Amino acid sequence: MSEKSKITYKDVVCPFCGTLCDDLEVDVNTKENIIIEVRNACQIGTRKFFSSNPSEHRYEVPLIKENGSFKEVSWDEAIEKTADILANAKRPLLYGFASTECDAQSKGVELAELLGGILDNTASVCHGPTLLAEQDVGVPTSTLGEYKNRADLVIFWGCNPVHAHPRHLGRYSEFVRGYFRTDGRNDRYIVVVDPRYTHTAQIADLYIKVNPNEDYELINALRAELRGVEIDEKEVAGVPREKIKELVNILKTCKFGVIFFGMGLTQSVSHHRNVDTAICLVRELNDHTKFLITPMRGHYNITGSNVVFTWNTGYGYSIDFSRGYPRYNPGEFSSVDCLIRDEIDASLIVASDPASNFPAAAVKKMFKHPLIVVEPHHTPTSVNADIILPAAFAGIETEGTAYRMDHVPLRLRKVKEPPGQCLTDREILEKLIEKVKEKKGEL
Amino acid sequence: MKMAEIKLKLKKEPRYPLEAETITPDYFAGKSIKEIKEAILFHGNQSVKLKEFFEVSGTSDDIKETKILIEGNLSKVKRIGQGMTGGEIVINGDVGMHVGNQMKGGKITVNGNADDWAGAMLKGGELEINGDAGNYVGAAYRGFWKGMENGVIKVKGKVGRESMLWARWAKKAGKFPTLYCGGAGDFLGMHNHGGTIIVEGNVDRYAGADQIMGVIVIKGKIHKKLPSFKKIGEVSEIELPNGDKITGKFIEYSGDHSVKKETNGRLYIAV
C-alpha cells in the first residue's frame, strides 16, 4: 500500500459513548476504503471504527425477508414496502435515534408526526428518569471542562465509568490535570457509592456500599443531616449514621463538587425519584459550597436526540403523535410499556438494538408485528426484522452533529465512504418521508 | 326529579387505546341519542364515532342532571370524564387511564379497577373507585408542579405509586384536596403541598417524600418510613386541614425535614 492512499484524520470525534472524546486519530486506506488504525480511543470506540469495515456482519444492500430468508432488493422496493407498512399502521413505533446524528433525528420527528405514531429514543430505558426528575426540580449542572478544571470532590453514584465510559476518568474526572487541579489525581477526592465494589470503586478514595434499591433513603438522610436535622435511625440503606455524617461533612467542605450518576439510580425501583432527591441534595449543597450534577449518558448522541426532539416538539422522548400533535407521558407512551400492552402494530428501529436491550416480554410483542430496521450491521434486532435498510455509520461514514453528555455539541467527522449501497440515516428517513406523504395523500 | 340517564355498553374490545374524553355529562347534556352516537373518539391514530364501540340508549338533560352508565371492560378506554363540571358517571367494569382527570365537579363511580392517572389534576367533584387504582392517583401531570387542587378521591383498594403528587391546598379558599384509600404504593404524597391523605391499611415505602405541608394518616403499617421524618409524640386525635377529626392512637411525625428544617407537614402512623 503506497503512502499516498493512507490518510490520517486527527481530532476525530468518537461515536460510541456520551463522553464523546474528540481527540481520536484514525488512519484510513482510502483506496480500499477501510480503517487501518485508531489511536487514543478506548477499546470499545476502536472496535466500533473497525466494525465499519466490510465483513459478513455488515449490511450493504437493502433486504426483505421472504419465506424465512433475506432477499436482496432495490432501494425503491425496500422504501416502497416500508412506507406501505408504516402508512397503514394505526399505532406505529419509531424507536432508537441514539447512535445517529442530529439531522437524522430531526427527520425522525417529521416521519413520526406524519405517521401519527409513537416517537421514542433510548432514554426511555436509560436516563429517561433523569429527564423526568429535571422536569420536576430542575438541575444545577455544567460542562465537563469545568469539572476537569475545578472539581476537587468527584462522586460517582450508581455508575461505573471504568466499564461504561472508559476515558471519562482520564479526560475529565479523575486522572487529568486541570487549571485549578494542577496535581491531577492528587488534587481530587473520589467517592463511589454502589452496591458492588466496582472497578471504579477500587480506585476511589472512599467507597460507600449502599443496599440495592435503597439509594433514595440514603440521599434523604444526607439531605436531612445537611439541614442540621439529626436522623434517629442508626443505619440507613446499610450505611451507619456516623458514615452519613462523615459524608455530609465531606460534601460541605469541598471547594467544588460534582456528582456523576448512572443507571444505579435510574434503573432501580425508585427510578426518577432517586434522581429527584439527588438533584435536590446538590442544589442544597450550594448553600455551603459549589456543587453540580451531571448524568453519565450512554450513547454518543442520546443527548442530541433529547435536544432535537425537544426543540421540535417540546418533549425529549416517549412522544405520541396519534392525535395530530405531540403529547408526552413516559409510562403511557414509552416504548417498552406500549409494546408490553400490545398497542404497537409496526416498528421502525433506527440506530438501536431493542431486541438486545428491551425486556423479553417487550421483544416478544415487537416481533409479532412488521419490523423494519435502519442498521449498519447484524444485531439480534436486525436478524429478526422483516426489512433491513442498510445505513452508513454516523461519525465514520457521514458527518453530522452530536451532543455530549453535558450538552456540548461536537461535529462528527466523515473518514471514509459508506460501503455498497448504504445510505445515511437521514437520506433513508427522507426517502421514507417522501413515500409516506405520497401514500397518505392517496389514503 | 329523576336524573336523565344515558346507557353505554361496550360492543367490542378496542385493539388500540381508545381515547374517550367526549364521554362526559358536559358533552352529552342537551344532545339527542343520535348526536351522542356521532361523538368522536380516537382509536390509535384514527378518529372513530362513539357508536362504533358503544351501544347507546336513554335520554340526556342539562349537565347537572345527566347520568352516564357505562358497562363493559373499559380497561383500554382512556380519559372518560375528563374536565367534567357536573352530573354523574357510573362505570361497571375496569376503566383505563386518566379517568376523571381535571374534573371540576360532579361524581364518577368506578365499580372495578382504574388504570394510572385516575383523578389527575382534580379541581373538584368526587371520584370513587371500588377496586384498586394504578399509579399517579390524583397526581400532577409531567412537568406540572401543581397537582390536585380540590375535590375528593376515594379508592376502596390500593392506590399505586406517587399518588397525590404535588397536591396543593388553598386554605383561604377552603380547598382541601383529599384522598381516602385502602392501601398505597411507594412515594405516597410525593412533593405534598397541602394534600390530605387517609389510608385505612398499609403503605409501602417513603410516604410523604419531599412533603412541604399537608397531612398523611396511615391506619395500618408503613413498610419503610423516611429517615427525614422526626417523631414528635403520640396523639389520640388528629384534626385534618378541612376541620374533620380522626380518633385513634397515632404517632405524630413532622416532615419532610430533607426539604425544610422546620415544617408543618405531618405524617401520622397508627400505634
Add this chain to the structure above:
Amino acid sequence: MSLDNLILITGRTINQGIALEGGKTTKESVRAAGICAFDKDDFKKLDCMIGTPVKVMTEFGEVVVYSTISEEGPHPGIIFIPMGPWANQVVNPSSQSCGTPTFKGIKARVEVVKDGKVLDSVELISKLKEG
C-alpha cells in the same frame, strides 16, 4: 446446589461493550454477556467450577448462563449479569409507570445446571419470535 434470596443487578461491562460493537451475534458476545458473576463466598456455596452453567430465576423469567466469580466484590447476596439478551430474560419489565423498566435490584435465585445449555444471542432471541 442452589442459592436463594439473591438480588440481581444488570449493567455494562467493557467486554460486553466491545462485543456489542463487534457484532452481537457472535460467540464473543456469549462469553461477554451470557454470564453471571457471583460474590466469592456465595460462589463457594454453589459448589461448582467456574464456567458451570447456572439457571437464574426471577418472578419474570429464567435463563441459563455461565457462572463466574465477580472481580467487583465482595457483594454477598448480589449477582451480576451484564446487560443484554440474557439479562433481559429475567429483569422486571415493569416501569412502575415511569417508562423505564427495572433492570436492577430484582429478587432472584440460582440453581446449578451442570448439563445446561447456554444459548447464543441469536438462538435466545429467536425463541422470543416463536408462537
